[in-house]
Amino acid sequence: MAEAIAKHAYTGGAHAPVKKATFELFARPTAKTGLVGWLTTVDHKKIGMLYGGFAIFFFLVGGLEALLIRTQLIVPNNHFLEAQTYNELFTMHGTTMIFLAVMPLNAAFFNLLIPLQVGARDVAFPRLNSFSLWVWVVGAILLNVGWLSHFVPAWKFGGAPSVGWFGYAPLTSKAFTPQLSTDLWVFGLQVLGLSSIVASLNFIVTIINMRAPGLTMMRLPVFTWMALVTSFLLILALPAIAIALVEVMFDRNFGTNFFEVSGGGQPILWQHLFWVFGHPEVYILILPPMGYVSEILPTFSRKPLFGYPIIVFSGVAIGFIGFGVWSHHMFTTGLGNVATAAFALATMAIAVPTGVKIFNWIGTLWGGQIMTRVPMMFALGFIWMFMLGGFSGIMHSAAPADAQQQDSYFVIAHFHYVLIGGATFALLAAIHYWFPKFFGRMVPEFWGKLSFWLIFIGFNCTFFPMHFLGLNGMPRRTWTYDSNMGWNEGNLVASCGAYLLGLGIFTYFAVLIWSFFKGKVAGNDPWDGRTMEWSIPSPPPEHNFAAIPTVHARDAWWYEKHHQEEIAQERAEHIQAEESHGGIHMPDQSWYPIIAAFGLLIGTYNMAQLHHPVEMFNKVIFATHLPLAITGLCILVTACYLWSLEGPGGYHLHIAPDGKVTESRGDH
Amino acid sequence: MNSHAATIDHHHDATTATGIPNKKLLWWAFLASDCMFFGALISTHLVYRLNPPPGNAVPTQIFNIELTSFSTFILLMSSLLMALAVNAIQRGNVRSTRTMLLGTMFFGCLFLGGQVFEFTHFVYVKKMTLSNSIFGSTFFTLTGTHGTHVAIGVLLLGMMYVRTFKPAQGGGLLLNFVHLLAVCVTFGVAFIWFVPGMIEVVYGASFSELLREHAIPFAAGIVGLIALIALGRTRGAVEFGEKNAIDVEAIGLYWHFVDIVWIIIFTAVYLLEYL
Amino acid sequence: MTRTRPAYRKFFRFAPAFLAGLGLVLLTSCNKVHQVFSLSGPQSTMVTDGPVAARQWDLFMITVYVTTFIFIVVGAVLAYAQIKFRAKSEADEKSEPPHQGHGNPLIEIGLIAASVALLVIIAIPTVRDIWYTHDVPDEEKGNALDVTATGYQWWFQFKYDTEMVKLPAGGETPLVTGNELVVPAGRPIRVQVRTVDVIHSFWVPKLAGKVDMMPNRANFLWFKADRPGYYYGQCAEYCGESHAIMRFRVIALAQPDYDKWLANQKQPARSVTAKSLAAAASVPRVQFASMKLESGAALSGSPEFDANPLAAWHKQQDVEKDEDPALVAKGRQLFSDKTCVSCHSIRGHEGIGVTGPDLTRVGSRSTVAAGVLENTPQLLGEWLRRPNHYKPGNKMWFGGFKVQDTQGEWQPNPKLSELSDAEINALVSYLHSLK
Amino acid sequence: MSAPATTADAGHHEPSKFHFYIQIAMILSVITGVEVVLVYLPIAKWFVVTALCTLSAVKFMFVIFFFMHLRWDKVFCTILFFIGLVLAGGTMWALLHIFGADASKPLSAAMLETAHLAIA
Ligand code: HEA
Numbered sequence A: 001m002a003e004a005i006a007k008h009a010y011t012g013g014a015h016a017p018v019k020k021a022t023f024e025l026f027a028r029p030t031a032k033t034g035l036v037g038w039l040t041t042v043d044h045k046k047i048g049m050l051y052g053g054f055a056i057f058f059f060l061v062g063g064l065e066a067l068l069i070r071t072q073l074i075v076p077n078n079h080f081l082e083a084q085t086y087n088e089l090f091t092m093h094g095t096t097m098i099f100l101a102v103m104p105l106n107a108a109f110f111n112l113l114i115p116l117q118v119g120a121r122d123v124a125f126p127r128l129n130s131f132s133l134w135v136w137v138v139g140a141i142l143l144n145v146g147w148l149s150h151f152v153p154a155w156k157f158g159g160a161p162s163v164g165w166f167g168y169a170p171l172t173s174k175a176f177t178p179q180l181s182t183d184l185w186v187f188g189l190q191v192l193g194l195s196s197i198v199a200s201l202n203f204i205v206t207i208i209n210m211r212a213p214g215l216t217m218m219r220l221p222v223f224t225w226m227a228l229v230t231s232f233l234l235i236l237a238l239p240a241i242a243i244a245l246v247e248v249m250f251d252r253n254f255g256t257n258f259f260e261v262s263g264g265g266q267p268i269l270w271q272h273l274f275w276v277f278g279h280p281e282v283y284i285l286i287l288p289p290m291g292y293v294s295e296i297l298p299t300f301s302r303k304p305l306f307g308y309p310i311i312v313f314s315g316v317a318i319g320f321i322g323f324g325v326w327s328h329h330m331f332t333t334g335l336g337n338v339a340t341a342a343f344a345l346a347t348m349a350i351a352v353p354t355g356v357k358i359f360n361w362i363g364t365l366w367g368g369q370i371m372t373r374v375p376m377m378f379a380l381g382f383i384w385m386f387m388l389g390g391f392s393g394i395m396h397s398a399a400p401a402d403a404q405q406q407d408s409y410f411v412i413a414h415f416h417y418v419l420i421g422g423a424t425f426a427l428l429a430a431i432h433y434w435f436p437k438f439f440g441r442m443v444p445e446f447w448g449k450l451s452f453w454l455i456f457i458g459f460n461c462t463f464f465p466m467h468f469l470g471l472n473g474m475p476r477r478t479w480t481y482d483s484n485m486g487w488n489e490g491n492l493v494a495s496c497g498a499y500l501l502g503l504g505i506f507t508y509f510a511v512l513i514w515s516f517f518k519g520k521v522a523g524n525d526p527w528d529g530r531t532m533e534w535s536i537p538s539p540p541p542e543h544n545f546a547a548i549p550t551v552h553a554r555d556a557w558w559y560e561k562h563h564q565e566e567i568a569q570e571r572a573e574h575i576q577a578e579e580s581h582g583g584i585h586m587p588d589q590s591w592y593p594i595i596a597a598f599g600l601l602i603g604t605y606n607m608a609q610l611h612h613p614v615e616m617f618n619k620v621i622f623a624t625h626l627p628l629a630i631t632g633l634c635i636l637v638t639a640c641y642l643w644s645l646e647g648p649g650g651y652h653l654h655i656a657p658d659g660k661v662t663e664s665r666g667d668h
Numbered sequence B: 001m002n003s004h005a006a007t008i009d010h011h012h013d014a015t016t017a018t019g020i021p022n023k024k025l026l027w028w029a030f031l032a033s034d035c036m037f038f039g040a041l042i043s044t045h046l047v048y049r050l051n052p053p054p055g056n057a058v059p060t061q062i063f064n065i066e067l068t069s070f071s072t073f074i075l076l077m078s079s080l081l082m083a084l085a086v087n088a089i090q091r092g093n094v095r096s097t098r099t100m101l102l103g104t105m106f107f108g109c110l111f112l113g114g115q116v117f118e119f120t121h122f123v124y125v126k127k128m129t130l131s132n133s134i135f136g137s138t139f140f141t142l143t144g145t146h147g148t149h150v151a152i153g154v155l156l157l158g159m160m161y162v163r164t165f166k167p168a169q170g171g172g173l174l175l176n177f178v179h180l181l182a183v184c185v186t187f188g189v190a191f192i193w194f195v196p197g198m199i200e201v202v203y204g205a206s207f208s209e210l211l212r213e214h215a216i217p218f219a220a221g222i223v224g225l226i227a228l229i230a231l232g233r234t235r236g237a238v239e240f241g242e243k244n245a246i247d248v249e250a251i252g253l254y255w256h257f258v259d260i261v262w263i264i265i266f267t268a269v270y271l272l273e274y275l
Numbered sequence C: 001m002t003r004t005r006p007a008y009r010k011f012f013r014f015a016p017a018f019l020a021g022l023g024l025v026l027l028t029s030c031n032k033v034h035q036v037f038s039l040s041g042p043q044s045t046m047v048t049d050g051p052v053a054a055r056q057w058d059l060f061m062i063t064v065y066v067t068t069f070i071f072i073v074v075g076a077v078l079a080y081a082q083i084k085f086r087a088k089s090e091a092d093e094k095s096e097p098p099h100q101g102h103g104n105p106l107i108e109i110g111l112i113a114a115s116v117a118l119l120v121i122i123a124i125p126t127v128r129d130i131w132y133t134h135d136v137p138d139e140e141k142g143n144a145l146d147v148t149a150t151g152y153q154w155w156f157q158f159k160y161d162t163e164m165v166k167l168p169a170g171g172e173t174p175l176v177t178g179n180e181l182v183v184p185a186g187r188p189i190r191v192q193v194r195t196v197d198v199i200h201s202f203w204v205p206k207l208a209g210k211v212d213m214m215p216n217r218a219n220f221l222w223f224k225a226d227r228p229g230y231y232y233g234q235c236a237e238y239c240g241e242s243h244a245i246m247r248f249r250v251i252a253l254a255q256p257d258y259d260k261w262l263a264n265q266k267q268p269a270r271s272v273t274a275k276s277l278a279a280a281a282s283v284p285r286v287q288f289a290s291m292k293l294e295s296g297a298a299l300s301g302s303p304e305f306d307a308n309p310l311a312a313w314h315k316q317q318d319v320e321k322d323e324d325p326a327l328v329a330k331g332r333q334l335f336s337d338k339t340c341v342s343c344h345s346i347r348g349h350e351g352i353g354v355t356g357p358d359l360t361r362v363g364s365r366s367t368v369a370a371g372v373l374e375n376t377p378q379l380l381g382e383w384l385r386r387p388n389h390y391k392p393g394n395k396m397w398f399g400g401f402k403v404q405d406t407q408g409e410w411q412p413n414p415k416l417s418e419l420s421d422a423e424i425n426a427l428v429s430y431l432h433s434l435k
Numbered sequence D: 001m002s003a004p005a006t007t008a009d010a011g012h013h014e015p016s017k018f019h020f021y022i023q024i025a026m027i028l029s030v031i032t033g034v035e036v037v038l039v040y041l042p043i044a045k046w047f048v049v050t051a052l053c054t055l056s057a058v059k060f061m062f063v064i065f066f067f068m069h070l071r072w073d074k075v076f077c078t079i080l081f082f083i084g085l086v087l088a089g090g091t092m093w094a095l096l097h098i099f100g101a102d103a104s105k106p107l108s109a110a111m112l113e114t115a116h117l118a119i120a
């Protein structure tokens, strides 16, 4: 009985009767490859790869923006860029790197790995997952369309957003930035937030509810734990910025007074709401990387993670304390002594759980057999660099000292150490580590190591001098500086370092592309891994597991490798049981998620310019964008409705004893 | 699998690791997130109440506490009906579920109508707009967001209601769509024009005047209502049944949440002003 | 994974050691690198000149000591583990896996306790200094000078709340200056920071950390200059297009000098008459042919200026010897005719505007346009000719030299758009006569 | 499975909570009534505020535990929801304290005060 339910309720919904005569607006696509296959996919691995591909593209774009920034600052009083362009560049650099590069890269790994690590066939809500992806794309488009006005005068967006990545009110009010770019920034972030919330809800349910038998919470791989904490942070932190963005949007479009001083508004409220989100956000960026590192270090030390429960607990603690420290970004806004002191102390407290992680990673290395493969080098680089970044964070937390550091290059140094030395290093480690799993090919060691050293050296040359620039009084977000300030050499070194770093990044990705086509074919388990994803073929088949595994220990695969007979028998039984009740159920692809996202694009794009007339072919078509905005929202609602009627659908896979997979639809 | 062959335990799902159905978990997580949404909104409102600027609206001169208390009561009743709808479907009673869903929507509509009345009253009679005072900005945004939640709730309930008619043998998408349209039109007209109008009448406006003023929407509403009644008759076997209890329950969670948010708003935004 | 170790491995193995060595050599020998890490610029937070900044630096150093200590300890252990436990050979990697140990709670608790203890070392002075840096200490309150600094996009206005000047029309008003805050050394200064538009921030690194100028908030900070000096300040909160060059200066003077300066400030604007001239001038001093400035140059301080800025500032206070009364009078006329008066005030002369800095004594300032250009005749002329080149988006260009048409497009203002060299010459003479 | 579900064997269902729900709803309405009356009663302000907060909290709990079935569901649902609730509550509490502090008095409100002083 329970098995029967299992089969149906796997996708969580109603089971359609056998002979269905649904009036279908769009036939459910079945193509697994090709454009349609990718656009309508609900397979978590494909969605993960799409996330990853887009994110890497935007990482390069953000990096290019950074290189332009560094080029402008290479000498004093430079005229390479105009002030306005520079402001657009750093705004978009920050926004891109955070929302369009690191977050989606993490989302990519969530998608790729969570179902594999918990032993599931997909996420809990596969179509919702595809919706998150396409909504994210909508947000990325909205944020970046502004660039077009630099190339096509007809697009009057007023350039890319230029309010800084935290868009402090009242600079975002219509009086100071009347351009459309700011509206697009507001809507872009809002849409990205929606995407993240939806995706996170999905991951939370997947991790909590779709664990394979025997996989208790305290056996969950650390990466998955960190993904869970991150997802919680996302659903709890994003609402704050969502409300703040709504308020700005109302201020800009409907004359409300939230941040309008003449009406009694207090712009500081924006800062509070932003950082209530913004600080947890930085842990959203770093916790998944801590997860990657916690997977990679044990693998290459050939030892389990030291102090697993404490690492997990400290991750949760970081997430929790992270909600109580937001005002450390506002030490200079005159919070009052008590609040300043309270937030300073709370901020320092975060060093403790973070330190615990560092200590346990060292504990993991201790007594191991360290194999310095490329992922391991990035992971070790992560520990070193993140520690340095954490220390400058502690320096910030001493509020009176921060009065000198805030908005100076010292902050830039701090957060690039944690964001690049931390998050990015770990991501590069992760990409390298899991590349063989998802593409079935190895990345050559030599080129990997070369790119590591280029990146490591370039990174330190770029950002180490920035500490000194900051202490020497160089403010951030300045498009130019004078030659008598003592900043010339530091900036020159930093810019040269940035080029080196760029070269390293270029090498890294060029090698990946080469390996994709020409790399040595990897086996299922090239690194002698410890978690479940290494137990299945590379690249993983559509259904992930021929049989849902039963988990017996914390490092599930490691355990299986050392208890092979027992496991083999268990496996065979599982396969048989599954086949006896109809085979492996797989969800159907669907058009509706992407159509809904398209509706959202039309809706938000037009809502952003509500008060402008719609012009086409030099003619005013509508007096406002309202009709188009409503059209977009109607598409969205209709698509969601059809989506709910469509049901999860599905087909079955049957695995023959010789491993051949066949597909069956309908009757069973 | 047959619905009478198995007892469906509505508090335990054997297919998930925790025994909590996926959908229920999703909605509870979403509600946790929604707490932060309203937390941020209510904070904004209260923060601006702490130190009001000159020229701010004076809430007690604007509010109509009788009407708001009545709305609160209405929303509580809708919660009751929602709970009963879940109760009914968990016992496999589709008929009763439909009635309860309609009832919930009806009360939701009354609440929304009350809010539409309140808003227009504040704007045109009390001269408090979204933009002429900070109180107006925060008040309308907070209660408006809540109202939007209610409206989305009504829409979701409408979709659920229509779905209970989905024939067992499939097909009928078009009819389904028309049905949903009828729901939208009827309830839309009810809360945008009819209910606020009736409140005016209670406060002394003339009914015939009202009819004349909104003749077109009212006509549309009546057409919608007739369509609803016509389409609402049972036509053969339906797919919807006890196994869908989780779907109804999920929407129920949302609906009750909107209710508890109002419990807080009612105290924090309205009642406390009277002290 | 090849059997034999490729040669490159050797290189990579020694890379860290090589790097560390290279770093050390560079650090100790090369002068350039020395400059990178030296913190003695005009906005250094290390070379402090007042108690607030000194406290902040000392606190910073405490954090540095503590974290360096941790870094050395943790780093040493980490480095040791990395070297000691590295698989020495291919065979090592394939051998029996090491003991699968899971952790040790005692070590963990010990480390947590140690971390907390180290944090307490930072926390105590942090809390103490939050209170110290917040407001003037009680015993000095009576001696404090109150000023109000107001941020505008992209310049600063300074108001001496207690120093009143007589208005020509009768009544009195607090003394107002722009972009240069002159204060007495040795006395605590309490600055109320305000803004008229977006958020700015008041930051004079050598004297005190920054406090933001928040709209709708009564923020303030205090500082004291230990000795007379010329201090660089900068807006530290991103405030729009020209945030980068929203600068200002604080000049601390010995009390007698300050009193003299104040007395002069309270006078109406200086008028040049033939009688007041020391010697007759013949040639116009401004040579516009050389006005082009190469990129990369110092705009706000020439080498002579930088050698001793305070002295340069004092020199700037002196009336010029070779003034041409006719030219000055022409400049004064132009100042009205060209509608400069609508934005600027010159107390005692024409001018009622408040959207731009008060120019009553603009000739005695050491910089033009909020610290962007040194106030030489040549650079002042540059400013008047191309304000938008030196300060993109500034409100003198957009609003003065350019005005918006009905479509919202910026069109040149026929009155102001292009000033001729002769006009600029006259205006500069006039503005520089205002000492 | 497509038969109208009313025919299903009632014995397999859990007992109906119809009357129970109605009782809860009545309690909720009564509490609401008491709240509205409370604000008009001439009693000490602190008492009314405390009473209002308590009563709202009681209503809140009634709805989530009975109407929303938390009482009958796995505790994890309760924990999940309370994470959000506690964080939201904590953030609100912190924000209200920060904005209630003297340092946070906005200039516009201060203006109002001086205006009052001028009149007085
Ligand atoms: C990945 C992102 C990330 C991470 C992990 C962190 C981690 C930390 N950050 Fe950082 N931070 C940012 C990203 C991040 N930050 C960004 C992007 C900004 C700027 C935003 C902007 O303005 O644009 C910022 C700004 C910022 C500020 C505001 C500066 C300012 O604008 O004035 C502060 C102030 O307190 C701060 C503090 C901290 C602290 C205390 C930590 C701690 O979590 C660090 C803890 C780690 C360690 C301390 C190292 C390891 C610990 C040990 C070895 C144990 C022993 C140590 C001790 C006992 C000290 N950060």
Ligand code: HEA
Binding pocket: A059, A060, A061, A062, A063, A064, A066, A067, A069, A070, A090, A091, A093, A094, A095, A097, A098, A102, A164, A165, A166, A412, A416, A419, A420, A423, A424, A462, A476, A477, A478, A479, A498, A501, A502, A503, A505, A506
């Ligand atoms: C994860 C986040 C992240 C990452 C990875 C980076 C990466 C880099 N950042 Fe980052 N930075 C931020 C987040 C990040 N930054 C944020 C949040 C801000 C604050 C913004 C604000 O103030 O609002 C900021 C601000 C900031 C500034 C300060 C600007 C200012 O205040 O005026 C500077 C200046 O040097 C800088 C430099 C760099 C450099 C050199 C890199 C390098 O690491 C980049 C390396 C990558 C490359 C060099 C790419 C190489 C690519 C190619 C060679 C091929 C290109 C091809 C195609 C596009 C197809 N950044």
Ligand code: CUA
Binding pocket: C151, C152, C154, C199, C200, C201, C235, C236, C237, C238, C239, C240, C243, C244, C246
């Ligand atoms: Cu003013 Cu930056």
Ligand SMILES: [Cu+2]
Binding pocket: A278, A279, A282, A326, A328, A329
């Ligand atoms: Cu932070």
